[in-house]
Amino acid sequence: MPGQLAALLTLLLALGVIGEIGYLVVWRAVREMPALIDQFVATVQGVRDKLQGMAQNSPQLNQLTNSVTHWLQRHRSDAIGLITTGAGYTVEAVTALVLTLFISFFLLYDARRIWGWLLRAFGEPYRTRVDSAGHAAWDAITGYVRGTVAIAAIHAVVIGVALVLLGTPLAGPLAVLVFFGSFVPLAGAVVAGGLAVVATLGTGGWVPALILAGVILGENQLEAHVLQPLIMGHSVRLHPLAIGLTVTAGTLVGGVIGAVVAVPVAAIVYRALPVLTGREEPQTAVSPAAPVPAGPR
Structure with a gap:
């Protein structure tokens, strides 16, 4: 296979694998995050009920567990938005990604000549x-x-x-x-x-x-x-x-x-x-x- 084509296919394959993994992770997280928060709230309430019997209905305990439960319910959409916002940051990194692909392509295809060019800066005894x-x-x-x-x-x-x-x-x-x-x-x-x-x-x-x-x-x-x-x-x-x-x-x-x-x-x-x-x-x-x-x- 020609060197240019081999380097290009290598970059496309790596980019496709990384992109697919990122998509699956974000998609699964967005889809399952509401259910995860609901289960977490139920667990917090269950722990509160058990601790209430041990602490004889402590007002401080009720206040703490209510605060945690209300915070989770109030920030349920914020958690999903945080994930989607993190995914949106990848769009802002397009310039860096293009530069990385550009450099990686030439390192894959022409690294031997690039390294030889760098060695020319050194004299013969040290080369x-x-x-x-x-x-x-x-x-x-x-x-x-x-x-x-x-x-x-x-x-x-x-x-x-x-x-x-x-x-x-x-x-x-x-x-x-x-x-x-x-x-x-x-x-x-x-x-x-x-x-x-x-x-x-x-x-x-x-x-x-x-x-x-x-x-x-x-x-x-x-x-x-x-x-x-x-x-x-x-x-x-x-x-x-x-x-x-x-x-x-x-x-x-x-x-x-x-x-x-x-x-x-x-x-x-x-x-x-x-x-x-x-x-x-x-x-x-x-x-x-x-x-x-x-x-x-």
């Missing part, structure tokens, strides 16, 4: 070392993306199955939210799963919510002690402690965005810096500026 460091950095970011997607998929499948078995509404959108939240190592799945726990509490009560919370905490321990060492440790060659400290530092410096980019940046520096400083010998690599040697396929 090989910079080339090797670039390949090491690319290997690090590739391993990070693959490892993160694998871990996020495991979290989404396990928590999604648990939501379906517990009968929680919006199981699909919540599982997608957990998937994207898992791109923040160690903490993202727990934070995104907290919303699933709240939804389960409002629709199923305390027992299903506690079961789901136990599943999420178990998933977090599985990630910290099994998935991170086996998958991410092998992919980016960083110890789980280093990953945790890096995520913490990135969160303090840049918030959520800092937490997302902290680990890949640390992996790139860890892999590329020794080559640049001469502490490791440059690995033999075919420069993107040079033609690919012919060989058996």
Whole structure:
């Protein structure tokens, strides 16, 4: 297949998959949100009735539960509007999306020549070392993306199955939210799963919510002690402690965005810096500026 056509089809396929997932999540959320709020209100009222018997009809308890119930009922349409407004923000990002697609197309189609053009800025003694460091950095970011997607998929499948078995509404959108939240190592799945726990509490009560919370905490321990060492440790060659400290530092410096980019940046520096400083010998690599040697396929 010609390179231009392959790059174009790759972009269209990726855009179609992401757009379809976003549409399904928003459509399901808008459709099921009223029923979810009604169930949450019923749960709050049921908890109030139980607590009233224990607290002997406390006026403060009645006031608190009435305030929660009235707030949910009053902001029922606002919750739906918030979802549709969030979907509308995607229209405002058309310019950024077009620019991203434009850059991605040329990186997919002509990355070899672009990298070779960048290498021309370095003299001959350093060009090989910079080339090797670039390949090491690319290997690090590739391993990070693959490892993160694998871990996020495991979290989404396990928590999604648990939501379906517990009968929680919006199981699909919540599982997608957990998937994207898992791109923040160690903490993202727990934070995104907290919303699933709240939804389960409002629709199923305390027992299903506690079961789901136990599943999420178990998933977090599985990630910290099994998935991170086996998958991410092998992919980016960083110890789980280093990953945790890096995520913490990135969160303090840049918030959520800092937490997302902290680990890949640390992996790139860890892999590329020794080559640049001469502490490791440059690995033999075919420069993107040079033609690919012919060989058996």
